[in-house]
Amino acid sequence: xxxxxxxxxxxxxxxxxxxxDYKVTDISEHMSFLEMMDVLNEQLVNSGDxxxxxxxxxxxxxCGMCSMYINGEAHGPDxxxxxxxxxxxxxxxxxxxxxxxxRAAAFPVVKDLVVDRSSFDRIxxxxxxxxxxxxxxxxxxxxxxxxxxxxxxxxxAATCIGCGACVATCKNSSAMLxxxxxxxxxxxxxxxxxxxADRVMNMVxxxxxEGFGNCTNTGACEVECPKGISLENIARMNREYMKATTKG
Amino acid sequence: xxxxxxxxxxxxxLSEKWSKYKEHINLVNPANKRNIDIIVVGTGLAGxxxxxxxxxxxxxxxxxxxxxxxxxxxxxxxxxxxNAAKNYQxxxxxxxxxxxxxxxxxxxxxxxxxxxxxxxxxxxxxxQCVAQGVPFARDYGGLLDNRxxxxxxxxxxxxxxxxxxxxxxxxAYSAMNRQIARGKIxxxxxxxxxxxVKVGGKARGIIARNLITGEIERHSAHAVVIAxxxxxNVYFLSTNAMxxxxxxxxxxxxxxxxxxxxxxxxxxxxxxxxxGDYQSKLTLMxxxxxxxxxxxxxxxxxxxxAIREGxxxxxxxxxxxxDYYLERRYPAFGNLVPRDVASRAAKERCDAGYGVNATGEAxxxxxxxxxxxxGKEQAKIHNINNPSESKILELGEAIVEAKYGNLxxxxxKIVAEDPYKTPMMIYPATHYTMGGVWVxxxxxxxxxxxxxxxxxxxxxxxxxxxxxxxxxxGLADGYFVLPYTIGDYLADDIRTGTISIDSKEFDDAEKExxxxxDFFINNEGTHSVDYYHKKLGKIMWEKCGMARNxxxxxxxxxxxxxxxxxxxxxxxxxGSLNEFNQELEKAGxxxxxxxxxxxxxxxxxxREESCGGHFREEHVTEDGEAKRDDKNFAYVAAWEYxxxxxxxxxxxEQLEFKxxxxxxxxxx
Numbered sequence: 001x002x003x004x005x006x007x008x009x010x011x012x013x014x015x016x017x018x019x020x021d022y023k024v025t026d027i028s029e030h031m032s033f034l035e036m037m038d039v040l041n042e043q044l045v046n047s048g049d050x051x052x053x054x055x056x057x058x059x060x061x062x063c064g065m066c067s068m069y070i071n072g073e074a075h076g077p078d079x080x081x082x083x084x085x086x087x088x089x090x091x092x093x094x095x096x097x098x099x100x101x102x103r104a105a106a107f108p109v110v111k112d113l114v115v116d117r118s119s120f121d122r123i124x125x126x127x128x129x130x131x132x133x134x135x136x137x138x139x140x141x142x143x144x145x146x147x148x149x150x151x152x153x154x155x156x157a158a159t160c161i162g163c164g165a166c167v168a169t170c171k172n173s174s175a176m177l178x179x180x181x182x183x184x185x186x187x188x189x190x191x192x193x194x195x196x197a198d199r200v201m202n203m204v205x206x207x208x209x210e211g212f213g214n215c216t217n218t219g220a221c222e223v224e225c226p227k228g229i230s231l232e233n234i235a236r237m238n239r240e241y242m243k244a245t246t247k248g
Numbered sequence: 249x250x251x252x253x254x255x256x257x258x259x260x261x262l263s264e265k266w267s268k269y270k271e272h273i274n275l276v277n278p279a280n281k282r283n284i285d286i287i288v289v290g291t292g293l294a295g296x297x298x299x300x301x302x303x304x305x306x307x308x309x310x311x312x313x314x315x316x317x318x319x320x321x322x323x324x325x326x327x328x329x330x331n332a333a334k335n336y337q338x339x340x341x342x343x344x345x346x347x348x349x350x351x352x353x354x355x356x357x358x359x360x361x362x363x364x365x366x367x368x369x370x371x372x373x374x375x376q377c378v379a380q381g382v383p384f385a386r387d388y389g390g391l392l393d394n395r396x397x398x399x400x401x402x403x404x405x406x407x408x409x410x411x412x413x414x415x416x417x418x419x420a421y422s423a424m425n426r427q428i429a430r431g432k433i434x435x436x437x438x439x440x441x442x443x444x445v446k447v448g449g450k451a452r453g454i455i456a457r458n459l460i461t462g463e464i465e466r467h468s469a470h471a472v473v474i475a476x477x478x479x480x481n482v483y484f485l486s487t488n489a490m491x492x493x494x495x496x497x498x499x500x501x502x503x504x505x506x507x508x509x510x511x512x513x514x515x516x517x518x519x520x521x522x523x524g525d526y527q528s529k530l531t532l533m534x535x536x537x538x539x540x541x542x543x544x545x546x547x548x549x550x551x552x553x554a555i556r557e558g559x560x561x562x563x564x565x566x567x568x569x570x571d572y573y574l575e576r577r578y579p580a581f582g583n584l585v586p587r588d589v590a591s592r593a594a595k596e597r598c599d600a601g602y603g604v605n606a607t608g609e610a611x612x613x614x615x616x617x618x619x620x621x622x623g624k625e626q627a628k629i630h631n632i633n634n635p636s637e638s639k640i641l642e643l644g645e646a647i648v649e650a651k652y653g654n655l656x657x658x659x660x661k662i663v664a665e666d667p668y669k670t671p672m673m674i675y676p677a678t679h680y681t682m683g684g685v686w687v688x689x690x691x692x693x694x695x696x697x698x699x700x701x702x703x704x705x706x707x708x709x710x711x712x713x714x715x716x717x718x719x720x721x722g723l724a725d726g727y728f729v730l731p732y733t734i735g736d737y738l739a740d741d742i743r744t745g746t747i748s749i750d751s752k753e754f755d756d757a758e759k760e761x762x763x764x765x766d767f768f769i770n771n772e773g774t775h776s777v778d779y780y781h782k783k784l785g786k787i788m789w790e791k792c793g794m795a796r797n798x799x800x801x802x803x804x805x806x807x808x809x810x811x812x813x814x815x816x817x818x819x820x821x822x823g824s825l826n827e828f829n830q831e832l833e834k835a836g837x838x839x840x841x842x843x844x845x846x847x848x849x850x851x852x853x854x855r856e857e858s859c860g861g862h863f864r865e866e867h868v869t870e871d872g873e874a875k876r877d878d879k880n881f882a883y884v885a886a887w888e889y890x891x892x893x894x895x896x897x898x899x900x901e902q903l904e905f906k907x908x909x910x911x912x913x914x915x916x
Contacts, residue, residue: 012827030523032662038528038778045776045831050822053830055316057489060531061658062414063320078661085661110460111828118437121317125429129422132379134301136369136728141378142336145390155383155408158415162319191381 001027001093005040007052008100010109017109019098029089033076034059034066036088053112059084061226064161067168068113069100074165074224082163082226102168106175106211117164119210120178126206127199128182130192150188157184159227166221166229172213177221179207180233187240197244204241252506252886252901255688256361262907263343266365269689270732274739281306283745284738285469287454288312289441289496291424292321293417293719294702295475297726300423303432305731307738310467311424312436312456314491314833319421322477322489323722326413327534327655328397329405330719332370337394341402343367348908350717353399353586354682354710355860355876356910357509357884359903361689362707369728370720374406376727380419384408397715398535399586399915405716410534410654416719420726439465440833441496442761444472444503444698447753451500451698455754455761459833462826464762466754468747471697471734474500475726478681478703480513482841482848483793484785486678487519487532493837494844497685497704505693506886506899508706509683510844511852514713514861515794516679517590520662521610530677531662533613533655535715538583538590540618540648541672544570545602545611555604562604562612562671573597581915588712588861588874589915591676595794596872598675605673612671619644619668676794680718682709682861683851686886686901690733691725694886699734701725706884711860765825768835773820777834780815784808784838784845792849797865801853805846805894812842846893854898857881878910 002025010017024040031039034056041051057065066083070076076086091097099113107115132138146154158181166177183200186192192199215234222231257265276284284307288299291313299311313321333346347367351358374392378384384406385393394403408415427433438459445453445468453468479494480486501507518538520531546552547569554560573593575582585593594611597603604610623644627635635643645668649656656667663673685693685700687707693700702722709717791804815838823829858867858874859881867875884901 028524028526031526032528035526035528039526042776042778045820045822048822051831053828057315057320057491058322058325059490059529060325060487061661062325062411063315063322063489065315065320080657081661085658087661087664089664114828117316121319121425121435121437124422124425127429129426130379130381131426132376132423134297134304134376134423134727136372136376138372138375138379141334141374141384142391144378146386147390148386148388151383151386151390154381155385155415158383158408158418159411161414162317185383186381189381189383191379 001029001088001091003027003091003094004096006096006098007112009052009112012111013108027088029087031088032059032084033070033086033088034084053114055114056084061085062161064163067102067115067163069102069168071098074102074168075226079223080226080228082161102164104167104173104212106173107164107167117162119212120162120164120175122210123175123179123203123206124182127202130186131195144190146189154185154188157181157188157229157233160229161227163226165224165226167212169220169224170213171218171220172216174215174221175207175210175212176215176234176237177225177229177231179203180237181229183237183240184233187236196240197247200237200240201244252686252694252899253688254359254901255690256359257689262360262364265361266368273732273736276735276739276742278306280742282308284308284741285310285747286471286473286734287467287469288473288475289454290321290475290477290704291318292323292475292477292702293413293420293722294726295473296321296417296420296424297723298473298475298701298730299433300420300427301727301731302734303427309427309433310436310469311433312439312441314438314440314459316437318424318435318437319418321417322492323417323719324414325489326719327410327532328536329395329407329412329716330373330416330723331397331404331716332374332406332720333367333404334371334374336392337403339402341404345402346370346404349400350708350714351710351908352913353712353714355712355913356710356878356882356905357512357859357903358710359707360905360907365729366708366721366724369724372728373720373723377416377419380422382408382415382419395536395539396584398538398584398590399714407536410536410652413719416723420723442499442836443757444500445753445757446503446695447747447751450696452747453749453754455757460828462829464758466749466758468749470738470741470744470747471699473699473701473730473734474685474704475701476704478684479841479844480678480681482784482845483678483788484781485522485527485530485789487516487530490529493840495837495840497700498840498844500685500693500695500698500700502889504695505698505700506686506888507684507847508686508884508886509711509851510848510887511792511855511862512682512711512860513678514587514680514682515591515676517587517594517676518613518674519677520659521605521673521675522607531658532677532679533659533672533674534652535587537613537652537655540651541583541613541615542572542617543574543583543611543613544572545597545604547571549601552602552604556606571602578915585915586712586714591794592863594676609675610673611675613674614671615648615667616671619648622647680713682706682711682713686884690736691730692733692737697737699730701730711862764836765832768819768821768832769823769825771819771821773818775818775820777819777821777831777838780811780819781834781838781841783811784842787811788845788848792852795863795865796852798853801849804849805853808842808846808849809894812846815839815842843893847887847896850894850896851885851887854885855881876912882910
């Protein structure tokens with residue numbers, strides 16, 4: 001199929017940036033969206049132009065690196081997938097496709113479609129861990145029985161890949177789904193309960209400091225999340241936060 | 249010339265070596281650790297766990313990764329699980345059995361003492377990860393669940409759905425975060441190591457490029473740890489992440505670290521087949537699928553043709569017209585034979601014309617009988633008498649979904665077929681590299697103060713890696729081995745003081761790095777970097793792939809040299825130096841692959857035997873199985889760089905098997 005691409009080009013964080021038109025031809029419906037971008041970039045390099053910078057790595061939907069806004073949706077039109085899992089069979093011959101970076105104040109553009117998501121890392125530094133030494137002297141794993149239901153729910157929360165689609169799609173650029181998932185994982189497990197109050201307080205404080213907006217329960221994040229992280233995690237984080245602030 | 253000394257502790261029983269070693273090494277006083285810097289390159293399971301542990305011990309750690317966050321290291325993509333000899337199942341597992349299975353599974357080409365140590369610490373890894381909050385699968389009693397994997401007869405694999413690597417990496421990442429918050433790890437995201445700096449023969453720092461600004465930086469330390477993963481992307485198409493590269497490992501090789509057994513590359517049997525020439529990478533489906541999936545191709549060639557032409561569906565082929573070739577050839581292990589055996593068996597059937605997709609490179613992985621079995625079992629559990637066929641399917645599919653749901657979803661997204669209703673198509677693809685930088689028992693390379701851990705080193709997996717043992721090795725090295733061994737070395741460094749970056753050695757290394765980058769930007773070439781990478785990949789797959797022969801390997805060496813020569817004349821890299829430039833990043837990496845590929849072929853040519861992932865067509869038994877030659881090749885081939893890969897000098901580390909008798913591997 002033949003397509004018209006309208007792609008956001010921006011040289012660096014200070015550059016103003018603009019949409020630029022490109023044409024690609026002979027695109028197979030079996031290609032992934034990123035392979036289609038590879039075809040475009042090969043074309044650009046061969047004609048002496050600069051290829052479009054975009055983040056991608058594992059190309060199997062798990063590393064969370066790919067981060068495009070396609071036709072106004074994070075990771076494009078299909079549900080429950082990342083951009084690398086989007087295939088060209090989701091488009092039609094002759095389509096015009098708009099491709100932009102994830103936009104949020106806390107995700108500044110590095111170049112073209114690449115954004116800086118290190119704010120997520122800093123939220124994790126603020127408390128996204130259990131304080132246990134890596135000594136090899138921890139107690140036997142089976143001495144901490146965990147109900148299957150809790151373990152499975154913790155796993156569902158832990159499935160978050162930190163791609164930032166929730167932020168990109170939220171009208172408030174809120175990171176509550178991401179932070180909620182992290183807080184939930186530990187809230188559901190017996191390990192790390194000792195520091196649970198500090199954890200949620202510190203992570204939420206860092207989230208605010210990074211410039212993410214608040215949650216107004218629109219639910220767009222849940223719809224766009226490639227890993228199906230549920231809004232329930234935001235509710236759980238709010239409960240944990242409430243518990244922490246009313247403690248003592 | 250450096251001599252090879254494995255430094256395996258002498259004398260003691262194998263099972264006592266590691267504990268005795270730990271009791272006798274030199275320790276560094278906590279107050280002195282504060283004055284010692286360690287660089288860790290790569291933040292996957294090995295690098296991440298090492299960085300966290302070293303920082304926790306009190307060293308100052310400078311960690312580097314090319315991704316935007318350590319959490320994106322490719323360890324995150326590992327699916328199936330991690331082995332540990334916990335014997336929670338009571339099915340006869342023990343440290344010795346895990347050790348035995350690993351040495352046998354590696355076709356007797358790994359180092360006994362290292363593997364035994366790996367088995368010994370495996371249980372600790374699970375305890376550690378659980379304490380960190382890794383949500384492993386549990387049974388209804390709240391205890392940890394296990395599953396089995398290829399090549400073994402016990403159930404020792406711990407898992408977190410099909411995302412075990414992700415959860416273990418996030419565990420190591422969280423441990424790192426704790427140390428970053430404490431200021432003990434300085435994290436350098438989006439940085440690439442482009443050379444190691446040696447001062448007085450010791451590794452004392454690195455030259456790195458800030459991938460956002462393009463700035464070339466100098467970083468010094470008392471020791472350098474390379475944990476940069478494998479070199480599978482030498483094939484262009486592999487299951488590795490697109491950015492996975494060999495640069496750090498290859499650069500230290502050029503600076504004196506020997507490179508061992510590069511020809512040992514694992515071709516993983518259960519990947520989604522290639523669909524066209526545009527393809528950028530291959531996707532792995534966890535080997536755990538083979539617990540429940542049965543592998544087959546049609547018995548009759550007419551059926552194969554009809555399937556390819558779309559006139560027949562696989563579900564229409566009667567049971568008696570299917571060839572479950574693994575169950576037929578290897579009755580004891582069936583679909584659970586090790587990866588090298590399963591891969592070659594698939595190739596054998598496809599080469600014979602029985603491949604079931606358009607390219608003729610696919611076999612079926614069928615879950616129909618598992619769905620039936622689980623469905624009937626569930627009906628009994630739920631007291632449903634005379635369940636209808638659709639009820640059985642519904643109940644059975646629910647169980648399969650709980651076990652492998654994300655893998656099935658992934659398959660459906662890529663292939664656009666529902667694997668619950670029709671068998672999956674799979675084919676082998678390059679996955680994991682067992683070869684790598686040569687290290688001694690301390691995990692130190694042939695350069696003093698330069699360590700190499702995880703997939704980037706060579707020591708534990710031999711010629712073939714059993715499923716769920718890569719994660720085990722990465723975390724064992726990082727959490728429990730290196731933190732001891734590196735202390736023994738650093739105990740001599742407590743009075744050294746900070747290593748200056750203003751020295752001739754740093755000047756020279758930086759100059760070399762800059763000249764190379766300048767060349768790429770200024771070269772007026774005609775072909776893109778990918779053009780060369782694809783060319784190299786094609787040569788590697790065709791001549792150094794699942795089966796190799798003398799003629800092909802000699803041709804490969806010649807052809808790789810030609811491609812490399814052309815690359816240095818005609819490669820074109822757009823953009824400039826001092827900016828985010830992904831083409832420039834790729835150019836440096838492909839330049840290294842173009843050298844590594846040649847050494848790979850040379851190593852494969854030298855190894856006149858078949859073992860594990862290395863299958864020489866000249867060395868087969870009468871029934872077509874790999875034929876090992878223990879008399880002449882029970883050694884590690886460690887190559888010394890001399891300026892040209894084809895002129896590398898071979899050093900041999902003779903492997904000793906005192907606790908295990910060398911036997912022909914049979915899974916029949």
